[in-house]
Amino acid sequence: xxxxxxxxxxxxxxxxxxxxxxxxxxxxxxxxxxxxxxxxxxxxxxxxxxxxxxxxxxxxxxxxxxxxxxxxxxxxxxxxxxxxxxxxxxxxxxxxxxxxxxxxxxxxxxxxxxxxxxxxxxxxxxxxxxxxxxxxxxxxxxxxxxxxxxxxxxxxxxxxxxxxxxxxxxxxxxxxxxxxxxxxxxxxxxxxxxxxxxxxxxxxxxxxxxxxxxxxxxxxxxxxxxxxxxxxxxxxxxxxxxxxxxxxxxxx
Amino acid sequence: xxxxxxxxxxxxxxxxxxxxxxxxxxxxxxxxxxxxxxxxxxxxxxxxxxxxxxxxxxxxxxxxxxxxxxxxxxxxxxxxxxxxxxxxxxxxxxxxxxxxxxxxxxxxxxxxxxxxxxxxxxxxxxxxxxxxxxxxxxxxxxxxxxxxxxxxxxxxxxxxxxxxxxxxxxxxxxxxxxxxxxxxxxxxxxxxxxxxxxxxxxxxxxxxxxxxxxx
Numbered sequence: 001x002x003x004x005x006x007x008x009x010x011x012x013x014x015x016x017x018x019x020x021x022x023x024x025x026x027x028x029x030x031x032x033x034x035x036x037x038x039x040x041x042x043x044x045x046x047x048x049x050x051x052x053x054x055x056x057x058x059x060x061x062x063x064x065x066x067x068x069x070x071x072x073x074x075x076x077x078x079x080x081x082x083x084x085x086x087x088x089x090x091x092x093x094x095x096x097x098x099x100x101x102x103x104x105x106x107x108x109x110x111x112x113x114x115x116x117x118x119x120x121x122x123x124x125x126x127x128x129x130x131x132x133x134x135x136x137x138x139x140x141x142x143x144x145x146x147x148x149x150x151x152x153x154x155x156x157x158x159x160x161x162x163x164x165x166x167x168x169x170x171x172x173x174x175x176x177x178x179x180x181x182x183x184x185x186x187x188x189x190x191x192x193x194x195x196x197x198x199x200x201x202x203x204x205x206x207x208x209x210x211x212x213x214x215x216x217x218x219x220x221x222x223x224x225x226x227x228x229x230x231x232x233x234x235x236x237x238x239x240x241x242x243x244x245x246x247x248x249x250x251x252x
Numbered sequence: 253x254x255x256x257x258x259x260x261x262x263x264x265x266x267x268x269x270x271x272x273x274x275x276x277x278x279x280x281x282x283x284x285x286x287x288x289x290x291x292x293x294x295x296x297x298x299x300x301x302x303x304x305x306x307x308x309x310x311x312x313x314x315x316x317x318x319x320x321x322x323x324x325x326x327x328x329x330x331x332x333x334x335x336x337x338x339x340x341x342x343x344x345x346x347x348x349x350x351x352x353x354x355x356x357x358x359x360x361x362x363x364x365x366x367x368x369x370x371x372x373x374x375x376x377x378x379x380x381x382x383x384x385x386x387x388x389x390x391x392x393x394x395x396x397x398x399x400x401x402x403x404x405x406x407x408x409x410x411x412x413x414x415x416x417x418x419x420x421x422x423x424x425x426x427x428x429x430x431x432x433x434x435x436x437x438x439x440x441x442x443x444x445x446x447x448x449x450x451x452x453x454x455x456x457x458x459x460x461x462x463x464x465x466x467x
Contacts, residue, residue, distance in 0.1 A: 003321075005317075005318065005319070005320045005321060006320070006321060006322070010320060011320040011322055011323055014318070014319070014320050014323070014327075015323060018327060018330060019330075022330055022331075022334045025334065025338075026334060026337055026338070029337075029338055029341050029342075030341060033341050033342070033344070033345040036345040036346070037341070037344045037345050040344065040345070040348040044348070044352075063415065069348075168286065168289075169286075169287050169289060169290060169293045169357075170287070170288075170289025170290040170293060170405075170406075170440060171289060171440060207423050208423060221437045221440060222437065222440045222441050
């Protein structure tokens with residue numbers, strides 16, 4: 001006698017029930033945890049922006065340590081004095097500018113050539129210095145990479161933060177480690193009056209990063225494509241802000 | 253006799269050596285190559301696989317009499333995918349930092365052939381408790397190899413262990429580096445993981461001649 005599980009009707013019934021059970025289970029879990037997850041993501045963005053302007057809990061030369069999640073909301077509002085949304089020549093203040101989805105802006109802009117991208121810019125102040133923090137988004141080897149770069153009024157990099165979705169652990173994933181990110185501090189992005197960006201260069205042969213004028217930082221071994229992605233991301237996204245930043249610099 | 257009967261403890265001990273999922277059954281090689289450049293990543297992956305394999309084995313074992321034979325592979329796939337998604341979501345909500353560190357590993361678990369291999373070969377035919385032990389044992393055997401490979405790759409490739417500079421500072425030329433030692437960058441690339449696993453297989457089979465297949 002054949003087992004009851006071999007019948008076609010049973011197989012179909014089992015499939016339907018399994019899909020319903022698993023589907024509703026996953027939907028329930030996702031729904032139940034959504035609020036908590038989006039709050040975590042919001043705090044993370046704030047931590048990242050603050051990290052780029054040098055507000056962190058780093059000790060010595062170790063690993064990246066953000067300020068604690070509990071304090072991040074208050075700290076964010078203390079140091080970030082202005083959040084601007086730049087659209088064309090206009091800049092408006094928007095206290096939720098940090099929540100603008102750069103990926104969506106990018107796809108809007110590529111779908112519709114007349115669309116004016118919303119470019120969020122964060123202006124922070126610490127110890128009397130003003131920081132202009134620019135969000136970036138680009139492509140690594142496997143998936144998206146993104147980050148923030150903070151500039152002072154002379155277009156010198158004061159700090160960066162990079163993150164990635166799925167770069168290779170131990171290789172490309174190291175763009176979010178301090179030994180890579182710290183190298184960007186003090187680099188120039190302008191060459192005279194022209195925008196040049198910063199190149200992640202193989203054979204730069206400057207492990208201590210003593211040459212700050214060369215627009216280059218040392219690449220990561222085994223992560224060429226991720227490094228090229230970082231270079232391209234900086235060149236592409238920071239360039240969009242240069243006209244506006246020059247206006248600020250010239251006191252307009 | 254200890255906590256487990258002889259038959260049960262064999263379920264745990266066998267996959268550690270003579271029936272190791274990586275070196276003998278040659279399963280789960282992809283992830284062993286991809287994520288062993290650092291010791292920490294290896295340990296985290298080993299633990300994640302252990303959780304998913306043990307829980308998944310129990311679930312499959314409980315359902316073993318009601319899963320239709322014709323669609324059992326799809327049923328297994330759905331169960332492991334659902335488990336992995338739940339683990340991922342729960343980590344994102346309650347241990348966000350940890351979930352950031354694990355990032356890609358959690359998703360990679362679904363593709364690990366050891367999981368489907370054990371569901372198919374063991375859990376479908378055995379009771380939940382024995383399936384649980386089998387899951388723990390196989391994940392431990394997998395993790396052991398991952399940790400050995402990760403240890404050598406991080407030590408020889410970056411000169412660090414778990415991020416600590418155990419061989420001195422390569423830039424300031426202290427420790428071993430003062431004598432002209434250099435890190436072998438090749439160790440960080442995937443081919444060296446394959447070579448390290450090959451060496452482990454060689455050592456294991458030369459110590460235990462019974463493992464060598466006749467041709």
